[in-house]
Amino acid sequence: xxxxxxxxxxxxxxxxxxxxxxxxxxxxxxxxxxxxxxxxxxxxxxxxxxxxxxxxxxxxxxxxxxxxxxxxxxxxxxxxxxxxxxxxxxxxxxxxxxxxxxxxxxxxxxxxx
Amino acid sequence: xxxxxxxxxxxxxxxxxxxxxxxxxxxxxxxxxxxxxxxxxxxxxxxxxxxxxxxxxxxxxxxxxxxxxxxxxxxxxxxxxxxxxxxxxxxxxxxxxxxxxxxxxxxxxxxxxx
Numbered sequence: 001x002x003x004x005x006x007x008x009x010x011x012x013x014x015x016x017x018x019x020x021x022x023x024x025x026x027x028x029x030x031x032x033x034x035x036x037x038x039x040x041x042x043x044x045x046x047x048x049x050x051x052x053x054x055x056x057x058x059x060x061x062x063x064x065x066x067x068x069x070x071x072x073x074x075x076x077x078x079x080x081x082x083x084x085x086x087x088x089x090x091x092x093x094x095x096x097x098x099x100x101x102x103x104x105x106x107x108x109x110x111x112x113x
Numbered sequence: 114x115x116x117x118x119x120x121x122x123x124x125x126x127x128x129x130x131x132x133x134x135x136x137x138x139x140x141x142x143x144x145x146x147x148x149x150x151x152x153x154x155x156x157x158x159x160x161x162x163x164x165x166x167x168x169x170x171x172x173x174x175x176x177x178x179x180x181x182x183x184x185x186x187x188x189x190x191x192x193x194x195x196x197x198x199x200x201x202x203x204x205x206x207x208x209x210x211x212x213x214x215x216x217x218x219x220x221x222x223x224x225x226x227x
Contacts, residue, residue, distance in 0.1 A: 041223060042220050043219050043220055043221050044156075104155055105155050
């Protein structure tokens with residue numbers, strides 16, 4: 001089971017770019033990397049998923065180095081509404097078999113004016 | 114609205130009450146989950162149903178009883194709960210189980226046991 005390690009918390013200001021790094025040293029060949037966002041008293045929401053190199057969508061970018069032992073979620077120009085907990089998950093997204101996803105403690109991002 | 118609907122949003126119950134949490138999804142997903150999230154703690158997976166069969170029960174006390182009558186509905190029946198069971202209970206679904214992605218969560222039920 002691929003274990004992930006993230007910073008417990010990060011602080012930023014509106015308009016800045018925020019990068020949250022997740023370590024997953026024992027990631028398996030079939031594992032994808034998925035990030036979720038959770039606001040207080042709500043369920044986590046899918047943000048982005050990737051396997052290698054770089055993935056970008058309208059919300060964020062995900063950078064994955066060649067060895068895939070870590071990944072970085074990049075949030076461009078954050079606003080107060082980006083204050084949330086961000087979870088990094090690693091698991092098998094190809095066949096649906098193999099690893100089960102486990103949510104860690106996540107990273108509490110606080111954005112201030 | 115995420116596609117997974119949970120009711121009620123808030124619930125206060127006494128330790129001798131019996132209540133049920135309901136979860137509904139019309140995403141065509143084959144797997145449904147119950148998670149518990151206590152304050153300042155990670156999400157804890159409680160139960161997993163795949164194709165309407167329970168495939169995981171992660172050492173959850175018997176005072177929590179899940180039911181999956183069909184692929185779109187999931188219930189969590191509660192009885193004789195303890196104050197430490199107060200938490201946010203989240204339902205999720207995914208297309209298949211196990212999954213490496215694609216969890217869709219509901220907004221949760223905030224449960225308070227008094």
